Amino acid sequence: MTVTENAAPDLVNNDEHPLGHGRMLRKEDPRFIRGLGKYCDDVQLRGMLHLAILRSPMAHARIVNIDTSAAEAHPKVKAVVTGAALADKGLAWMPTLSNDVQAVLATDKVRFQGQEVAFVVAEDRYAARDALELIDVDYEPLEAVADVRTALAPDAPVIRDDLEGKENNHCFDWETGDAAATQAVFDRADVVVKQEMVYPRVHPAPMETCGCVADFDRVDGGLTLWSTSQAPHAHRTLYALVAGLPEHKIRVISPDIGGGFGNKVPIYPGYVCSIVGSMLTGKPVKWMEDRSENLISTGFARDYVMQGEIAATKDGKILAIRTDVLADHGAFNGTAAPVKYPAGFFGVFTGSYDLEAAYCHMTAVYTNKAPGGVAYACSFRITEAVYLVERLVDCLAYELDVDPADLRLNNFIKPEQFPYATKTGWVYDSGNYEPAMRQSMELVGYADLRREQADKRTRGELMGIGCSFFTEAVGAGPRKDMDILGLGMADGCELRVHPTGKAVVRLSVQSQGQGHETTFAQIVAEEIGIPPGDIEVVHGDTDNTPFGLGTYGSRSTPVSGAAAALVARKVRDKAKIIASGMLEVSVADLDWDKGSFRVKGDPTSSVTIQDIAMRAHGAGDLPEGLEGGLEAQICYNPSNLTYPFGAYICVVDIDPGTGAVKVRRFVAVDDCGTRINPMIIEGQVHGGLTDGVGMALMEMISFDPDGNCLSSSFMDYLIPTALEVPHWETGFTVTPSPHHPIGAKGVGESATVGSPPAVVNAVIDALRPYGVRHADMPLTPSRVWEAMQGTLKPS
Ligand code: MCN
Ligand code: CUN
Incomplete structure (x- = not known):
């Protein structure tokens, strides 16, 4: 299914809202917009x-x-x-x-x-x-170690002399993929493009x-x-x-x-x-x-120096990707990622393309900087991975002199290849990339923009169009290989329906602004037919909620959302037995009609979920062997991650006199499977796109050679405001996850992950007349200016 989003959102009054998924206003907003939140x-x-x-x-x-x-x-x-x-x-x-x-x-x-x-x-x-x-x-x-590139120099001072036997600043080495197989593919490739790129240290900077x-x-x-x-x-x-x-x-x-973003x-x-x-x-x-x-x-994000290499045939078939990464982990390794994944999910750097081989080697080091290493809407380092592959694809397009959108279209994993096992061991659950890419091109008017650009170039005006296509891996994760400090990454959920048919659902995840009080009520409503307004969502209190691993890595919908749907189905199954007693028919003779059970072939005989709730708690006998009450709890262990994806296109204009970049337009087409609340999804996407423009153009935590932090206030650490971002244009496709009970994939981090390469690719595209193939983020006016003069040094 491919649908184009309505530009004017058709918000509905919550009282009239259908029972379940849809554009419902957020239940939590009345307290927030009146300043009555409790922080x-x-x-x-x-x-x-x-x-x-x-x-x-x-x-x-x-x-x-x-x-x-x-x-x-x-x-x-x-x-x-x-x-x-x-x-x-x-x-x-x-x-x-x-x-x-x-x-x-x-x-x-x-x-x-x-x-x-x-x-x-x-x-x-x-x-x-x-x-x-x-x-x-x-x-x-x-003496301080402030430069990641010199951290392993033989004469570098040893930061972690508290660790027994530590004689250098080495933190860990990690590799994934097949080095020899990748080398063999590189050896026979027609074209190999190498590019060093730095994803600078940035900070989530939540409002609270x-x-x-x-x-x-x-x-x-x-x-x-x-x-x-x-x-x-x-x-x-x-x-x-x-x-x-x-x-x-x-x-x-x-x-x-007041915002978490991993921080x-x-x-x-x-x-x-x-x-x-x-x-x-x-x-x-x-x-x-x-x-x-x-x-x-507090926890920073990114800080990777990546040597990227991409191998292709001369007619543009991408064969392999290889990278060597130097990771700055600061003074203590505080990365929050599943234990077996010291580099988070960076292993998905093969992106959305059908490759023959891939390999990554990473060295992580200690430096005299704050610890951290995952935070900031990253889905465990997928931000870095997507940046690497999407910049490499554009570098390849530059070398081959082909259109970057076409290059992507020609190399996508095909719909019939899903579930798709990548060369680094990930199994993408579902995907249909071409429609998303085509939709983004249509929404932005790609062909017209290319004509406009050609025209402007003849007049010396700098305009750039940048594409990015990402696949994410969210919903950590299957307990068989994912835990944090020994705690398996499953989530509990508990649902109680009260005698009057009102309900309370207790979650183990914890919202920081994502609207869980609304969407989780909608998930339950969809399954059990109680209006979302009658379902109270309890979260964020260990005494009153079941155990689970929390909200990050866009895992709430993939893991806890599944738990909420399944616990509601469990309650519905019990309700059905009670209904069969009330209607004096066998369970097999009942049909579910969102909110009531009906006797097959007899539309006049039915009981509502509210009637059933009262009977479950009330007078009269229940069917043989059934306990009273209407409640259930479960612990959901996902069988795989979910793999949302998206196609983003950014259009920039650059002032040739100052190097200042203006993001003129940004189109984002996201696919997060089944959409629970499209309004909330758009809000998540808008926020993430703003993050992405910020990182691409202005955000960086920097240090002087003595390790003094130069970005300790919002005067120095710039974050985007309404002035720097355009009106976001969004679209979507729906490719459900085959293993998630309602087919939903996460979306909270998608836009932050997918947007920085689109912005950078646009800027580099604009600078093509100057022969610029790469420049590192943040693309501040001075960096763009230096790139134009050919004086920009590697960061
Ligand atoms: N949703 C939906 N349909 C889907 C997928 C999601 O309606 N198919 C809804 C969900 O029900 C939820 C929201 O979108 O209300 C985000 O869901 P999900 O993608 O599961 O992400 P999480 O709820 O786990 O949120 C975490 C994610 C992360 S990791 C960061 S970082 C981030 C983000 O959310 N931090 C945020 N978005 C944020 N938004 C706000 N306002 N504040 C933050 O700190
Ligand atoms: Cu990586 S930031 Mo979010 O996972 O909380």
Whole structure:
């Protein structure tokens, strides 16, 4: 099915909304648009204290001495804690999500600028911050490793001397694909194009920074933690392991969250400090980062230097792709990815093309920079992978002097090849790429634009058209090979229908703005025929929801969405037995008609799901052997990931006098299988496209040679506003996932993954008269200008 989206969304009043999927207004918006959301910083508890963190001003230095006496003497200060004090309790180090360790507070050395060195708990936020100034730290500066390319030099200072026997900055090596087979294909290829490309370090920069309120109850030994967490259940287990607290005594609540984008997946030292602060003082303790703290110390994204190679025949058949990657992991390996995937899902760098061979070798290193390595709408590094392959395809088109859209069309995996096993071991569940590509070309008016461009070139005007086609892998993941720190990536779901036919569904995922309270009610409504307005969605509270791994990697729909559909079907199966008793016919004689069971051939005999709910709880006998009540729970373990895809086309104009890039148009055609709420999908796509334009044109966390972070505020770390982005034009196709119960694939990260190469390809296309084949992001006016002058150096 290929459908073109309505330009003017036909929003419907929720009261009139059909039972299930469709354009329903978000149930959560009335509280958000009135400013009545409840975020961590809105939590106010009696006697609550405030925590502030002292951070290292240096990227690499030995801690010689810390004098906290003046801070302790501050009249409003309740506690001052250093790494040494934590070390006494065995809490100075914590595990990261990648089986590394990270300092909660530095003991021996600081390893990046902004690292946590000490914390103060005081009566108010101002006093806590004032007291930080009173702490005197004596640092002995060490040479810093700020350039990933020199991290493995023999004379480079060793950052992780805390790790036994560590004598260099090597973090890990990883490879995928078949090196020899790929070499053989490269040897016989007519054309080989090589290109180095850097995906710079960027930051998710959610509107709400990270923070928490920790409340340890000394009487019953229970800990309640309100925190900005994308994965409350996984965090609870980790706290239990780190702090040695019994898991049933810990309750993690993720209230409303003001954006996550992956930034709120890891456990940060601030959370652990707050817990310690509350245990020490016996009072609730609140910690909220400011913007600079968020930018300099929390999970960054990307930071890959990629040597790409693509091999093809002279008539444009792509044969193989090979890459060697140098990955900057910062001072601690905090990458959040399934354990067996140290490079996340970068292995899908073969893209949407039918290749004969592929190979990747990666070396990851430590540098004196903040840890992180997955965050920012990446689907576990697929952003980097898609950028690599989509830039390489454009480089090949440049060399062969063919149209980049045609080159893609000629190399796509064909619909009949699905399920398609890639040369790096992924099995794409379903796909039909050509209609999506053709639709994007039609929507944008591709042929006309090429004519316009040719015309403009004769006048010296710079206009570029950039294509990108991506395949994503989302919905981690099958427990047989995916876990995070030993926790399998399955999701629980629980559904209870009350006697009056209203229902509550409890999820293990946690929304940060994706609209789960609406879409999950719609998923259940579609299966069981109760209006979405009558279904309450409970999430983000470990005491009140079943165990599961949380929201990231666009996994909520593929995993928890499947769980919600299946739990509803389980309830419906029970309802059917009750209906058969009520209508005095056998189960086989009943038809389901969304919301009621009807006797086959007798349209007048039926019972509604609401009637059945009352009977399930009410007077009268139920069919033999059936327990009362109408509820169920399940734990869903996906059999595969889902593989959404999309075709994006960007049109830019460049001012030849300044190098400034203007994104004139952007067309995005997405396929996420069955669409639950098209309005929410469009919102997700719009947000992701904005992210992508930001990364392509302006975002970068940069460092000076001493490791000082140069992007610690929104004055220096630029994010796009309404002024920099065009009116988004969207379309869609629907290719359901064959293994997902409702055929849905994830979409939350698609646009961020797919859009940067479209923008970069457009800019490079515009610069063709200057003979430019590549320039690294962010394509700021100065970089574009240098590329035009031929003076741009590799970044
Ligand atoms: N959806 C749908 N039909 C589909 C697929 C999805 O209607 N076929 C809906 C879902 O029901 C859900 C939303 O779209 O309401 C996103 O679903 P999904 O793709 O499953 O992604 P998640 O819910 O798991 O969200 C995570 C994803 C990630 S990983 C990042 S990063 C990101 C993103 O979502 N962070 C966001 N979008 C964000 N949007 C907001 N507002 N804030 C963030 O922090
Ligand atoms: Cu990779 S950012 Mo999202 O997975 O939370």
